Amino acid sequence: MALGTALSRPAQLDSCEGVLRGGLLRRRAELRKSWRHLMPSDCLESLGVFAKEVESFLSRVDAFRDWRFAAAFTWLNCNASFMDCLGAIALARDIEHRPSNTGPAGLSLVSFNKLASNQRSEILCDRYRCPLNIGLPSESDVAEELLRQLMVTDRTKLEEEVEFDVDMVLLKLNLVGVRAMITRDLRFLDALNYFYELPRRSLARMRTNPRFLASWLCIYAQLLGAPEW
Amino acid sequence: MRVAVIAGSLKAGMRIAREIENIAGVDIFVVVCNVRMKSLLQRWSREFLSALTSPSCWTLATKGCSYAQQGKLIILSGPLDDATSIQRLRSLQCDVGLHAANVIYREPTISAFRVGILNAHIGILPRYRGRCVVEWSVLQRDPTGVTVFFIDPGIDTGNRIVLREVIPSNGWKRVEALKNMLFECDARLYRKALEALMQPGVQFEANDISKGRRYYVMSKVFKQIVNEILTERANLA
Numbered sequence: 197m198a199l200g201t202a203l204s205r206p207a208q209l210d211s212c213e214g215v216l217r218g219g220l221l222r223r224r225a226e227l228r229k230s231w232r233h234l235m236p237s238d239c240l241e242s243l244g245v246f247a248k249e250v251e252s253f254l255s256r257v258d259a260f261r262d263w264r265f266a267a268a269f270t271w272l273n274c275n276a277s278f279m280d281c282l283g284a285i286a287l288a289r290d291i292e293h294r295p296s297n298t299g300p301a302g303l304s305l306v307s308f309n310k311l312a313s314n315q316r317s318e319i320l321c322d323r324y325r326c327p328l329n330i331g332l333p334s335e336s337d338v339a340e341e342l343l344r345q346l347m348v349t350d351r352t353k354l355e356e357e358v359e360f361d362v363d364m365v366l367l368k369l370n371l372v373g374v375r376a377m378i379t380r381d382l383r384f385l386d387a388l389n390y391f392y393e394l395p396r397r398s399l400a401r402m403r404t405n406p407r408f409l410a411s412w413l414c415i416y417a418q419l420l421g422a423p424e425w
Numbered sequence: 426m427r428v429a430v431i432a433g434s435l436k437a438g439m440r441i442a443r444e445i446e447n448i449a450g451v452d453i454f455v456v457v458c459n460v461r462m463k464s465l466l467q468r469w470s471r472e473f474l475s476a477l478t479s480p481s482c483w484t485l486a487t488k489g490c491s492y493a494q495q496g497k498l499i500i501l502s503g504p505l506d507d508a509t510s511i512q513r514l515r516s517l518q519c520d521v522g523l524h525a526a527n528v529i530y531r532e533p534t535i536s537a538f539r540v541g542i543l544n545a546h547i548g549i550l551p552r553y554r555g556r557c558v559v560e561w562s563v564l565q566r567d568p569t570g571v572t573v574f575f576i577d578p579g580i581d582t583g584n585r586i587v588l589r590e591v592i593p594s595n596g597w598k599r600v601e602a603l604k605n606m607l608f609e610c611d612a613r614l615y616r617k618a619l620e621a622l623m624q625p626g627v628q629f630e631a632n633d634i635s636k637g638r639r640y641y642v643m644s645k646v647f648k649q650i651v652n653e654i655l656t657e658r659a660n661l662a
Contacts, residue, residue: 211654211661219647219649386647393645
């Protein structure tokens, strides 16, 4: 290999990483300034005791925690509820979890997709009571399906500014975001980028579920600050 | 071998037909689909304007007339997967279809061709399936290029890959320009693919989807990053 080639390739790789990191940090800075448009005061206040913490988290520069340790486990059990666990992950707090050598049986996507929205939501919240589990290798098919749904059907509805299932879309965005934090799969991060860029009128509808909206924005903030993509 | 170019416009169809019409043993038809189900007036005024702006306007017109006179130019008025359109396609008794229209193919359309429909996908299969694969390849520092494969009703999941060509992104500063260049490789690569198919004992490479991922439309922030990567690379070179 010529010396020039040998030197230029790592330099190109470094420069790619630098450009990506720079772009993500620019978006992070933008989110720090603009999150209040998505979550105005009344919506933030409806979070009660979490309001201050969410506000401080989204306004911070260093809001990040490395969750990649989770990928090493077969399954994680926890006593806290799905919402509490998701809230803790979103705010980069410690979460109580117990590793297990066995996980639940695989989820049949055919049957899952035939269920009503509230049933699907229940199944996802139950299965991912510890939301870190969505990042495990065994959950790849479920995660891919959630990503597909977001980026094909849900995305179209939000782009066209028609009615959509706010709770379900936010649940998927949260789970897809957690998967991105653990796997560093850029496609999962980009789903959050994409939804953040959708018409504000569609995003404003998400205020009907302030807790899910807040956790989505906090997870997004962590992803944008994450190194090593 | 009987081949039909399935095109979204006369111009697109004729561009590919011209590239492959000199292959010995190939009999070509051009099938123009009504992609967005436009009215007759809308459709033909669009075709007319497109032809007028083409530098090879006269060649396009004469070629189009020549194909029409030979009964080799088929204009579909209904959707491609409509029973009448499928019947018309079947009647051509083609071996291979060449995808050049912005349509999704359903099973009855695909099976109207004896061997199948080829697609020149602007990404390297099996690794990059779906949308914005050029952008994703650049972002993930993987090679860019085109894969010619036989489609199935899934998203770039057809199992038979005929050929794959790595076409570097070096020197391109904007991803849209890079994509246009890759799209325009279709005629040349269809030619190569047809020539390969006409060889005795042709073998296909399996499109093992477990070795790749499906990609989706890319966000604005990532597209900007991709353009910055391309610019930086071009400046480094």
